[in-house]
Amino acid sequence: MKAAPFDYVRPSSIAEAIDALESAEGDGKVIAGGQSLVPVMAMRLGRPSILVDINRVPGLHSIETLDENTVRVGALVRHVALTRQTQLPLLAEAAGWIGHSAIRTRGTTGGSIAHADPSAELPVVAVALGAVVHARGPVGPRTITAEDLFVGALETSLCDSEIVTAIDFPIPEVAGFAEFARRHGDFGLVTVAVAQVRGHIRIAIGGVGSIPVRPLEAEAILADSELTDTTLSRAARAASEAITTSSDIHASARYRIAMTEEYTYRALTRAIGTTVGAS
Numbered sequence: 377m378k379a380a381p382f383d384y385v386r387p388s389s390i391a392e393a394i395d396a397l398e399s400a401e402g403d404g405k406v407i408a409g410g411q412s413l414v415p416v417m418a419m420r421l422g423r424p425s426i427l428v429d430i431n432r433v434p435g436l437h438s439i440e441t442l443d444e445n446t447v448r449v450g451a452l453v454r455h456v457a458l459t460r461q462t463q464l465p466l467l468a469e470a471a472g473w474i475g476h477s478a479i480r481t482r483g484t485t486g487g488s489i490a491h492a493d494p495s496a497e498l499p500v501v502a503v504a505l506g507a508v509v510h511a512r513g514p515v516g517p518r519t520i521t522a523e524d525l526f527v528g529a530l531e532t533s534l535c536d537s538e539i540v541t542a543i544d545f546p547i548p549e550v551a552g553f554a555e556f557a558r559r560h561g562d563f564g565l566v567t568v569a570v571a572q573v574r575g576h577i578r579i580a581i582g583g584v585g586s587i588p589v590r591p592l593e594a595e596a597i598l599a600d601s602e603l604t605d606t607t608l609s610r611a612a613r614a615a616s617e618a619i620t621t622s623s624d625i626h627a628s629a630r631y632r633i634a635m636t637e638e639y640t641y642r643a644l645t646r647a648i649g650t651t652v653g654a655s
C-alpha cells in the first residue's frame with residue numbers, strides 16, 4: 377500500500393515549522409526520522425495532509441552537557457549518536473537496543489519521545505531518569521516532565537502544533553538497563569531502566585502497559601531497606617505485582633509478569649549490584 381497524497385514543507389526555523397502546523401489545523405505532522413511515521417502512512421493508519429520536515433531547523437541536532445547533573449539532547453539527535461555519546465551510558469545502552477542500524481541511523485530522540493510507543497526504549501529511560509521535555513508551540517516554549525508527557529499508547533500531552541525541541545536527561549549516580557526481546561532489534565516485550573537520581577532509586581518498565589510504568593512500591597522497598605540481594609529480589613517482585621498487563625500474540629500476561637520480575641532484578645543488579653552485600 378502507498379501513503380495517501382500529502383503536501384510537504386521543509387522550514388528553516390522552528391517558528392516557520394509551528395506556523396505550517398498551525399495552518400494545517402490539526403491535520404499536519406512533523407516528520408523527523410520518518411521511521412515510525414512513514415510506515416504508519418504507508419499502511420494508511422495515518423493520513424496527514426501536510427508533512428513538516430524539521431531536519432533543516434537549526435539548533436536541534438546536538439548533545440550538550442549543561443552541568444555535572446544534566447545532559448541536553450536535541451530533538452534531531454539520531455539514535456546512533458546516542459549510542460556513541462559517553463555522558464549518559466544508560467541512554468547509550470538503551471539506544472543500542474532500538475531496531476537495526478538503518479533505523480538507528482535515521483530515527484531521532486525527539487521522534488521516539490513524541491511517538492510514545494509503549495514498547496520503545498527511550499521513553500522508559502526518560503521516565504526512569506525523570507527527564508524534562510522542551511517543546512515549542514504557538515503559545516511559546518514550555519517544559520513537560522516525561523511522566524506528564526506520556527498519557528497513553530502513541531499519545532502524549534503535546535498539542536497538535538507543538539514540537540519537541542530537546543530533552544534534558546539527569547545524569548544518574550548509578551543506572552542499569554535490561555530488556556527482554558525475542559530477537560535483538562525487535563521491540564522489547566519487557567524493558568526495564570533503573571536509575572539513582574539525587575539519591576533516589578527510580579524504576580521504569582516498558583512493554584507492559586500503555587505508558588512506561590513506575591512501580592512506586594518497589595522504589596519504596598529500595599529506599600527503606602539495606603540494598604542486599606534479598607531487597608533487590610523483593611523490589612523486583614513488587615515491580616511485577618505493580619503491573620497490569622494483558623496477553624497478546626507476543627506473550628501471555630503471566631509470562632510478561634514473570635519477565636518483569638526477572639528483568640527488574642537484572643536491571644537492579646546491574647545498577648547497584650556492586651554495592652550489594654550478602655543477604
Ligand SMILES: Cc1cc2nc3c(=O)[nH]c(=O)nc-3n(C[C@H](O)[C@H](O)[C@H](O)COP(=O)(O)OP(=O)(O)OC[C@H]3O[C@@H](n4cnc5c(N)ncnc54)[C@H](O)[C@@H]3O)c2cc1C
Binds near residue numbers: 490564
Ligand atoms: C522495523 C522497525 C523497527 C523498529 N524498532 C524499534 C525498537 O526496537 N525500539 C524503538 O524504540 N523504536 C523502534 N522503531 C521506531 C524508531 O525508533 C523511530 O525512529 C522512532 O520511534 C521515531 O523517531 P523518528 O525520528 O523516526 O520519528 P518520525 O517517524 O519522523 O515521527 C514519529 C512521530 O513523532 C512525531 N514527531 C517526530 N519528531 C517530533 C518532534 N520533534 N516534535 C513533535 N513531534 C515529533 C511525528 O509527527 C510522528 O507522529 C522501529 C522502526 C522500524 C521501522
